[in-house]
Amino acid sequence: MQQAPFVFFCRPGFESDCAAEVQAIANTYELAGYANAQADTGYVRFYLFDDATSKRFFEVLDLDDIIFARQWFWARAELEDLPLDDRISPILEVGKDVAVGKSLLVEHLDSDEGRELSKFCKKFTTPLTIAMERQGLINEESDFRLHVLFLETDHCLVGYSPLARSSHLKSGILRLKAPKNAPSRSSLKLDEAIQVLMSRTQQREALRLGNTGADLGAAPGGWTFQLVERGLQVTAVDNGTMDKKLMATDQVEHLKENAFTWLPKKPVNVLVCDMVEKPSLVADLMAKWLEGGHTQHAIFNLKLPMKKRFQEVADCIDLICDRLEDADLSYYWQAKHLYHDREEVTVYFRLKSKVTSN
Ligand SMILES: C[S@@+](CC[C@H](N)C(=O)[O-])C[C@H]1O[C@@H](n2cnc3c(N)ncnc32)[C@H](O)[C@@H]1O
Structure with missing residues (x-):
């Protein structure tokens, strides 16, 4: 059976660099795996060959050590054809098998298609967070962060990351406003x-x-x-x-x-x-x-x-x-x-x- 992938967010166009880097990290720890990186999607999937190596990978990954990734999580479930009138129930259903998290990020990719989901993700965050809290899937004491990454409005990956080794920012993006007097955007x-x-x-x-x-x-x-x-x-x-x-x-x-x-x-x-x-x-x-x-x-x-x-x-x-x-x-x-x-x-x-x- 194919293992659930690790998901790495990157700038669209840099998927192969992100994949090469994640592969190099896995090699350093002698963990066998392979990347699936499609150009301009804004993310990379990385598969390990069994549960034990996946767990080990999860334990050693730290966003600070990854140059070309902005965010990452271990996807434990992929949900397609979500019913548009009730996306929450199927997510809660698999949520039980994922982890209890201290917080939840509802994310999208930085690609053209991904950015179109920005409003949808924002709107969906509060009802999903409330539903997860009611189910006991969100708990102050947890060391994990829950992620729901929408690829389309009826298609998402559900997973988790360690609080201390991933980004607290949605999709790992720090949005800054250009100061009024700054001489250049750079x-x-x-x-x-x-x-x-x-x-x-x-x-x-x-x-x-x-x-x-x-x-x-x-x-x-x-x-x-x-x-x-x-x-x-x-x-x-x-x-x-x-x-x-x-x-x-x-x-x-x-x-x-x-x-x-x-x-x-x-x-x-x-x-x-x-x-x-x-x-x-x-x-x-x-x-x-x-x-x-x-x-x-x-x-x-x-x-x-x-x-x-x-x-x-x-x-x-x-x-x-x-x-x-x-x-x-x-x-x-x-x-x-x-x-x-x-x-x-x-x-x-x-x-x-x-x-x-x-
Ligand atoms: C990308 S711009 C810097 C923009 C600047 N950081 C900003 O935020 O406004 C690069 C600058 O490097 C300068 N530069 C390139 N080679 C240089 C050199 N050998 N000595 C001094 N300046 C150099 C160029 O004149 C240019 O103004």
Whole structure:
């Protein structure tokens, strides 16, 4: 019998990258499985061969470790031809065999077809939640989250995920409003990166009033704007023109320099970089800043016009990790294909303390 699939949400067009990554994770744990990824659907199904390996996969998966997925859950039932006058009863019926959850997400995909279900999912959430609560399927004490993913109005997948290792956001999407004064829409990318990739402690430590930042490839200033909003003094490096209002804040110094050769005289608290360049060159530059002690926090984009995007990102991250290990530096990193990212992923590296040998 075919096992129930694991479901991974991704940006439409990135299904094969998401599938390659999930396959690599399964391989790491020596769990045999295969992906079913159809182009532009906005999700990947991943099947393991038996119940024991599925359970093991469920235990090790963590959304923070998956670059190309925004959300995931283990689907325990697929319901097709739901009666349109009572979709709730069949879902409750299978719900008994799924899990008790602390909360419920009624989700849709980010594809064209998926987005058409947005209103429907919103409307359906309250009655389904109430019905599930009445059946005892929702309970404060649970460590799980229930998911009902609608593929069509009469077709859904029902499953669950661990609260701590999946997203509390519907379909894993953090919707942000463009700030009124932001010089560019790409400002939202850094805002999302800060909220998704940095813990609250890291944000407090790095992005506090009076701290310093450098923005490589800064013009017109969308990323610099985010740092300025958080009270930082920023050096913006770019030959292009910076936004006038941003420059009037007196928190920005604009240098028309080559960002691949410029280095700060004193270390800065945070480095950000959004240059449209070969990913390996950006990775090399980030490694230079981190190993040289020029910053402790680096947030940057890797632009991915190539076909094998997962492999390219993995190679770039390996390059930085190898360089930091060679320099005896310990570090933390996380990377994500964010909702506001397009043909790129955003990466965060933080240096911890110097590794001491014992
Ligand atoms: C995608 S834009 C940055 C947008 C910016 N993050 C924002 O939110 O407004 C990339 C910028 O990198 C700059 N750039 C590319 N190569 C550079 C280099 N070697 N040195 C400095 N700036 C560079 C370009 O001039 C361009 O303004």
